Amino acid sequence: MDKFIEIKTVDDYKKAIQNKSILLFTANWCPDCMFIKPFIGEIVEQYQDYIFYSVNRDEMLELCQELDILGIPSFVAFDQGKEIGRFVSKLRKTKEEIIDFIDSLS
Helix, strand or coil: HHHHHHHHCCHHHHHHCCCCCEEEEEEEEEHHHHHHHHHHHHHHHHCCCEEEEEEEECCHHHHHCCCCCEEEEECEEECCEEEEEEECCCCCHHHHHHHHCCHHHH
């Protein structure tokens, strides 16, 4: 997931959401997060009008609790500091579901 900018602090998060951005909440131990790894880079390249960020759930647990991120991987989209959409569940996400989520933001 080298095409993602990693969010490590609350300040990083506050800056990131000012952009047209999509945050991926993930963890290194999560098998469903690893499932999306082979195709997520293609999605990032396809949607260049967004900046993609990753948030390690274990390192940013308080932020995840504040945002009600209970399952991973989860996606939350922002624009100018406001949440514009979310794809949050504990279920595995397919490439098609992620693309449908991003397309629904427009």
